Amino acid sequence: MAAEELKTGPLEYRTQEGQMGIMGFWIFLGAEVVLFATLFATYAVLYGRTADAPVPGELFEPGIVLIMTFLLLTSSFTCGLAIHEMRRGSVKGLTIWMSITLALGLGFLGFEIYEFVHYAHLGATMQSSAFWSAFFTLAGTHGLHVTLGIGWAILLLIQIRKRGLTNVTSRKFFIISLYWHFLDVIWIFIFTSVYLIGMVL
Amino acid sequence: MHITDILVTGEPIIYGAMVSMVLVGIALLFLLTYFKKWGWLWREWLTTVDHKKIGVMYILSALLMLFRGGVDAMMMRVQLAFPDLGFLNSQHYNEIFTTHGTIMIIFMAMPFLIGLMNIIVPLQIGARDFAFPYLNALSFWSFFFGMALFNISFVIGGAPDAGWTSYTPLSGAAMSPGPGQNFYLMGLQLSGIGTLATGINLMVTILKMRAPGMKLFHMPIFTWSTLVTSFIIVFAFPILTVALALLTLDRIFGSQFFTLTGEGMPMMWANLFWMWGHPEVYIVILPAFGIFSEVIATFAKKRLFGYNVMVWSMIVIALLSFLVWVHHFFTMGAGAFVNSIFSISTMLIAVPTGVKIFNWLATLYKSKIEFTVPMMWSLAFIPSFILGGVTGVMLGMAAADYQFHNSYFLIAHFHYVLIAGTVFACFAGLTFWYPKMFGHKMNERIGKWAFWLFFFGFHVCFFPQYFLGLDGMPRRLFITNVAEWLPLNVISTVGAFGMGLGFMVFVYNVYYSFRYSERETTGDSWNGNGRTLEWATTTPVPYYNFATVPYVDEIDPYLRMKEEGKTTYEESELKPIHMPSYTAQPILFMALLGLASFGLVFEWMYVAIFGLIGGVIMMIVRSFDYDDGYYVPVDEIKRTEKKARGL
Numbered sequence: 001m002a003a004e005e006l007k008t009g010p011l012e013y014r015t016q017e018g019q020m021g022i023m024g025f026w027i028f029l030g031a032e033v034v035l036f037a038t039l040f041a042t043y044a045v046l047y048g049r050t051a052d053a054p055v056p057g058e059l060f061e062p063g064i065v066l067i068m069t070f071l072l073l074t075s076s077f078t079c080g081l082a083i084h085e086m087r088r089g090s091v092k093g094l095t096i097w098m099s100i101t102l103a104l105g106l107g108f109l110g111f112e113i114y115e116f117v118h119y120a121h122l123g124a125t126m127q128s129s130a131f132w133s134a135f136f137t138l139a140g141t142h143g144l145h146v147t148l149g150i151g152w153a154i155l156l157l158i159q160i161r162k163r164g165l166t167n168v169t170s171r172k173f174f175i176i177s178l179y180w181h182f183l184d185v186i187w188i189f190i191f192t193s194v195y196l197i198g199m200v201l
Numbered sequence: 202m203h204i205t206d207i208l209v210t211g212e213p214i215i216y217g218a219m220v221s222m223v224l225v226g227i228a229l230l231f232l233l234t235y236f237k238k239w240g241w242l243w244r245e246w247l248t249t250v251d252h253k254k255i256g257v258m259y260i261l262s263a264l265l266m267l268f269r270g271g272v273d274a275m276m277m278r279v280q281l282a283f284p285d286l287g288f289l290n291s292q293h294y295n296e297i298f299t300t301h302g303t304i305m306i307i308f309m310a311m312p313f314l315i316g317l318m319n320i321i322v323p324l325q326i327g328a329r330d331f332a333f334p335y336l337n338a339l340s341f342w343s344f345f346f347g348m349a350l351f352n353i354s355f356v357i358g359g360a361p362d363a364g365w366t367s368y369t370p371l372s373g374a375a376m377s378p379g380p381g382q383n384f385y386l387m388g389l390q391l392s393g394i395g396t397l398a399t400g401i402n403l404m405v406t407i408l409k410m411r412a413p414g415m416k417l418f419h420m421p422i423f424t425w426s427t428l429v430t431s432f433i434i435v436f437a438f439p440i441l442t443v444a445l446a447l448l449t450l451d452r453i454f455g456s457q458f459f460t461l462t463g464e465g466m467p468m469m470w471a472n473l474f475w476m477w478g479h480p481e482v483y484i485v486i487l488p489a490f491g492i493f494s495e496v497i498a499t500f501a502k503k504r505l506f507g508y509n510v511m512v513w514s515m516i517v518i519a520l521l522s523f524l525v526w527v528h529h530f531f532t533m534g535a536g537a538f539v540n541s542i543f544s545i546s547t548m549l550i551a552v553p554t555g556v557k558i559f560n561w562l563a564t565l566y567k568s569k570i571e572f573t574v575p576m577m578w579s580l581a582f583i584p585s586f587i588l589g590g591v592t593g594v595m596l597g598m599a600a601a602d603y604q605f606h607n608s609y610f611l612i613a614h615f616h617y618v619l620i621a622g623t624v625f626a627c628f629a630g631l632t633f634w635y636p637k638m639f640g641h642k643m644n645e646r647i648g649k650w651a652f653w654l655f656f657f658g659f660h661v662c663f664f665p666q667y668f669l670g671l672d673g674m675p676r677r678l679f680i681t682n683v684a685e686w687l688p689l690n691v692i693s694t695v696g697a698f699g700m701g702l703g704f705m706v707f708v709y710n711v712y713y714s715f716r717y718s719e720r721e722t723t724g725d726s727w728n729g730n731g732r733t734l735e736w737a738t739t740t741p742v743p744y745y746n747f748a749t750v751p752y753v754d755e756i757d758p759y760l761r762m763k764e765e766g767k768t769t770y771e772e773s774e775l776k777p778i779h780m781p782s783y784t785a786q787p788i789l790f791m792a793l794l795g796l797a798s799f800g801l802v803f804e805w806m807y808v809a810i811f812g813l814i815g816g817v818i819m820m821i822v823r824s825f826d827y828d829d830g831y832y833v834p835v836d837e838i839k840r841t842e843k844k845a846r847g848l
């Protein structure tokens with residue numbers, strides 16, 4: 001709990017509290033990697049165990065998944081721009097780019113929900129077979145993370161309007177940017193090892 | 202399940218438990234009201250973020266759980282010694298071995314050790330609190346409500362009965378309908394969140410908040426063991442989180458991960474469970490190693506032999522602990538190749554473990570040992586644990602394990618490592634650091650009684666079980682009236698009651714010492730033998746721990762400080778100290794999540810959703826909370842320190 005404050009460097013790293021918060025979040029992301037790795041492993045083990053339900057090759061469509069990927073990857077880029085603006089000390093730039101990020105994230109979610117509902121209509125649900133349980137859980141966990149991230153970022157946008165850029169608010173934004181990029185990385189793995197492989201095999 | 206038939210009925214023992222729980226509850230409410238202690242309880246404890254107080258609450262809960270788990274154990278032992286008595290029926294027996302195992306590992310061993318870490322680690326590294334005090338309180342309450350949820354299962358709704366390993370398909374919805382198994386899932390999930398958070402918290406605390414000058418390889422060995430344990434927690438617990446979540450989805454939402462229908466894969470549970478489960482057993486043994494190392498160095502009055510090797514062996518053990526999980530199901534039929542690989546990795550763990558044993562012995566070699574109670578627990582640990590380790594290696598031989606697996610031989614193995622390792626360490630550590638926590642020592646004479654009773658009871662109880670196992674007695678069996686097994690079972694039960702007695706004497710000692718022990722006047726309680734920074738603080742420890750944090754550039758820094766007459770109070774260097782404020786958020790937050798979990802247990806979705814929304818609101822409240830603590834003024838520090846140091 002040192003209260004000394006550095007005079008230079010990014011705001012979020014100036015206090016020990018800020019540094020510890022960021023380090024703690026990195027470790028948390030390490031735990032998240034294990035969490036998703038377990039889900040991926042589960043998915044791999046249950047791959048092909050579709051029972052009477054449709055097989056993934058019948059349902060997965062490249063179009064919609066490509067749009068989702070495009071939305072999420074772009075949102076990661078705009079999130080990076082938001083942090084860049086934050087480092088330049090521009091609340092306005094941060095707010096704008098972050099809002100765009102969220103809009104893209106919402107778009108991604110919208111398509112994901114549509115996709116899930118669509119599959120359900122075609123007879124593939126959480127309950128229909130081990131494979132589909134694993135699929136919905138893996139993709140759904142990622143989607144849930146995106147949802148939480150959106151809600152969280154909205155709270156931060158409210159805070160930055162009230163408080164401006166301080167050690168604390170910039171730490172919070174920096175951390176959520178780490179989170180957002182992390183979700184992007186996870187999505188790349190889902191895109192390749194779930195959708196691409198699912199469409200080919 | 203309907204709200205009117207959730208009470209468990211028809212078992213006299215359970216009625217007895219209900220009545221005594223209600224009576225104890227009423228007595229507590231009465232005492233708190235009579236002595237007007239509600240405000241004190243709320244302000245000083247329930248809303249605290251002080252790591253020392255949180256640690257005390259952890260330890261108290263763990264002792265309570267040791268009692269509950271112990272009662273379960275006694276009941277099983279009575280049944281096994283007198284199988285014809287019909288004391289327990291098979292269902293009740295299943296429930297009891299399930300709750301016994303789960304409680305002892307998740308709600309006794311881990312919280313006990315985490316409690317000791319809470320209190321001691323910041324003191325050992327010269328920190329004033331955890332990196333994230335709020336999160337620390339959150340962790341405690343998540344454990345607490347998880348524990349409460351799991352423990353009420355036997356009176357409300359029915360206890361889980363599929364073993365602490367909860368293997369599918371037995372634990373799935375088809376074969377275990379009703380709330381019992383859900384209690385297991387939700388109780389563990391809730392407390393698991395807290396454990397993960399504690400792991401992160403301790404890691405950041407240790408990496409970022411050490412005294413100036415203190416390098417990693419200057420850290421006390423208990424702090425090292427905590428750091429390594431935190432790594433295991435961070436990388437193992439998410440696996441449990443996922444496993445529990447998948448089984449919850451199966452049971453409540455009809456997915457097909459571990460089912461026999463829909464091409465589910467029941468054996469995947471065993472894999473996931475033990476990918477967490479084996480690291481878990483090292484989560485509860487590494488801190489124990491740390492405690493023994495501290496105690497042995499202190500009372501052998503020597504620097505720990507081979508400090509560096511001790512650290513590296515822990516790191517190697519931690520890495521290997523992730524690579525051996527299959528040894529828990531060699532008999533599942535993975536084939537000779539896979540079994541051989543895991544057999545070898547399993548036996549490899551014995552190497553760094555053996556290294557540690559020799560280092561303890563070398564520390565003791567030619568030293569002037571002082572036989573205090575913590576030292577006696579530590580000395581008893583060494584030979585006892587060796588028996589557990591050697592039989593572990595026997596189990597690790599895949600071919601031989603076809604004979605030992607799921608027999609009493611296995612039961613004896615893990616009780617030899619868990620009791621002689623973890624439980625002895627908890628007693629050693631608690632007695633050792635007791636004066637730091639409460640300002641007086643535990644009575645040594647009564648402590649020795651407790652030790653000898655527990656020590657002999659332990660060996661009498663579990664040594665025969667190796668032979669019962671070799672004679673073919675399987676675990677988790679409630680009718681054991683085979684003539685050859687009976688004598689050893691009776692002996693074992695006698696030993697179990699010896700341990701029970703030892704525990705009771707230990708608890709009595711808490712009361713006795715509170716009444717009669719001399720109050721401590723110095724911070725260096727064990728005849729001035731303290732070596733590390735926790736002994737440099739005054740007793741009782743001020744809430745900010747260190748008025749001034751000393752510069753540290755060696756192992757056992759307090760020895761030199763004593764020589765040079767330095768303390769943790771250098772008047773010229775005083776500055777205001779920044780401290781976090783107490784808050785009611787953690788307890789409320791976790792109470793709401795506890796409610797949500799309770800709703801899920803009974804599949805009352807409205808309750809679950811209500812609790813979850815409450816939890817989200819608490820997160821929002823936290824996000825908007827910009828309270829960043831307060832400063833302790835220099836005057837107040839001076840006053841506190843002068844009083845504590847008798848200046």
Ligand code: HEM
Pocket residue numbers: 366482483485486528529530547548550551554590591593594595596597598602605606607611614615618619622623
């Ligand atoms: C030299 C080190 C060790 C070796 C080689 C070893 C080996 C084994 C093996 C092979 C098994 C499975 C046997 C079977 O199911 O047939 C086992 C079970 C077990 N071990 Fe160890 N072990 C060691 C140390 C420990 C330690 C330090 C602990 C905990 C503090 C521990 C706790 C357990 C538990 C709880 C089980 C049984 C769990 C169950 O099936 O319910 N072991 N051990």
Ligand SMILES: [Cu+2]
Pocket residue numbers: 478479482525526528529
């Ligand atoms: Cu193991």
